[in-house]
Amino acid sequence: MEGRPYDLLLKGGRVVDPAQRLDRMLDIAIKDGRIAALEAGLAPELASEVINTEDKLIAPGLIDTHAHIFEHVTGSFGLNPDSCGVRAGVSTLVDQGGPSLMTLPAFRHYVAEPAASRVLCFLSAYLVGGLEGHHYPQLYSPEDVDVKRTIEIGLANRDLVKGIKAHAEVGGKSRWGMEVIKQARDIARGIGVPLYIHLGQLWPEAGKGIDDPDTVIEELVPLMQEGDILAHPFTRHPGGFISCKTGELHPIIREGLDRGLRVDVGHGSHFSFEMAQKVIEAGILPTTLGADMHGYNTDAGQVKATNRESNPFFGKTRFCLTHAMTELLALGMPLTDVVATVTSNAAGMLGIDDEIGSLAVGKTADIAVLERETGRFTLSDNSGMTVTATEAIRPVFSLREGVRYDVDSPVVVEPMDLAS
Structure with missing residues (x-):
């Protein structure tokens, strides 16, 4: 009326x-x-x-800080944004590393602008972005990063670009050491946005591999600064928060958090109740809660990837953002703290808490x-x-x-x- x-x-x-x-x-x-x-x-x-x-x-409207919604361009990996967004009770989605400096215009035109959900991104540090769910490690070497041009594209698209995404895990370290992480750090600093780092094995180790997966986190944390984000704290894969040597929280994690690093659940196929219980019992609570749904781990009704079973991200358990909230409640987090991970904390991480959260x-x-x-x-x-x-x-x-x-x-x- x-x-x-x-x-x-x-x-x-x-x-x-x-x-x-x-x-x-x-x-x-x-x-x-x-x-x-x-x-x-x-x-x-x-x-x-x-x-x-x-x-x-x-x-407040739920914010998924770890989405994969670059539909079609990233193959079966990318889900429909509104299926993960407003039609799933979520108002805002942050695509983690799908678009790159080469594909950001397509992401803007074909995903962000048509979606009813608010769609943002953490720009990939790599030229190819998240094609086929990072299935081909040969595309993610230091030679496949353009620091200068990625900074230029990020600065020109700050309305969409809220951070930089890269991966620190045993497969990459066995190939290139920490060089790609240093490049990603330089990109993030050049744009003035947070660096978001994937933890947990993504690619098979190359050559002789690495003797100690703990060296990933030990060399990573000193490269990060206040406001940067460690993803997958509850990963079931080596190289994360839980030391492979001691089975307990790695001491360098506390050092990093004391310096202002943030923690995003990045649920996905990484989530382990055993690891989550250890991390939470050690007094570490996540800052934000990204669902990390994609076409290799979530049945969203689209055609499945032919390499789904061989991809380390493949999972057999259904989940979504509100289900991940349920899991945090089951782990003993108070309701208000759980809600904060998908509202005020997430909006602050994105630098848009003046509008949402x-x-x-x-x-x-x-x-x-x-x-x-x-x-x-x-x-x-x-x-x-x-x-x-x-x-x-x-x-x-x-x-x-x-x-x-x-x-x-x-x-x-x-x-x-x-x-x-």
């Missing part, structure tokens, strides 16, 4: 907004795609449309409407380990700049399918 102060009113939900330290029952009013009011007892007649959100959990009045009306279900849910990882959870997060619908999108994506894991 015309003449109403608000376009939409979400009535009676439990608002969890870590940025404002809020966890209570409130109404949310939206006008022209922005948060217009956040308070209890707003009159329904003030809005043109009212949605009853009683018994729902209301959070909170439900404060004036912010963009990106909102997640969720259900917190209770029961007994069996969760499993790709190593075959299972844990029983007593609560699960289910996405109901999302708002992107005030526009509603119902959850109907095939990537979403329904808690009822996990009930035990």
Whole structure:
């Protein structure tokens, strides 16, 4: 109806907004795609449309900090952005290393601009970007990096480019040492964005390999600076947070975190409950929670890659961003901390917390409407380990700049399918 102060009113939900330290029952009013009011007892007649959100959990729009959505260009690796985004209850997606200086124009035109979801990227340090899920190691050598030109492209596209992506793992180190990581660091510094580093084996080792996978993290951390991001802290592969020699948290991780490094879950096929328990019990909590869904580990209804089984990223367990939230709850993280990983912390990492990541009045009306279900849910990882959870997060619908999108994506894991 015309003449109403608000376009939409979400009535009676439990608002969890870590940025404002809020966890209570409130109404949310939206006008022209922005948060217009956040308070209890707003009159329904003030809005043109009212949605009853009683018994729902209301959070700022979810942000997936590790997506692979360069559809078609990266082959079967790249998923449809809205299938992973608004149709899965997620407002913002960050493609990790799909586009490169050579393919960023295509990413902008064919992925970011048409998507209903907000789409950003961490630009690949490599000329080829994420073609076929980094399946061919010969394409990722120091000779396949152009530091100067990647800086130029990143600076010219700062609206999309929020960081630089590279890989530190035993296969690459056996071939090139840490030279590519140094190049990626120089690119990130030249653009003024964070460096995001993949941990955990990606390629087979070359030649004689390396004797000690721990040397990857030992040589990597000194190259990084405050604000840079270590991904896959819970990886089941060697060369990560857990020392292969001691089976415990590598001491250099604490040193890096003390210097301001951040931690992104980067769930994917890397996620291990055993490793996660060790890391969390050591007092290390993730800063952000990237789902790391792609065509080799998630059934999103597209044609599967012929090399899927041979790819080290291949996984046999279904997951999505809200399912990854459920797993963090099962590992003992408080709800507010879990919500922060996909809202305020993520927006801060991207440098856009002035616009999203909170439900404060004036912010963009990106909102997640969720259900917190209770029961007994069996969760499993790709190593075959299972844990029983007593609560699960289910996405109901999302708002992107005030526009509603119902959850109907095939990537979403329904808690009822996990009930035990």
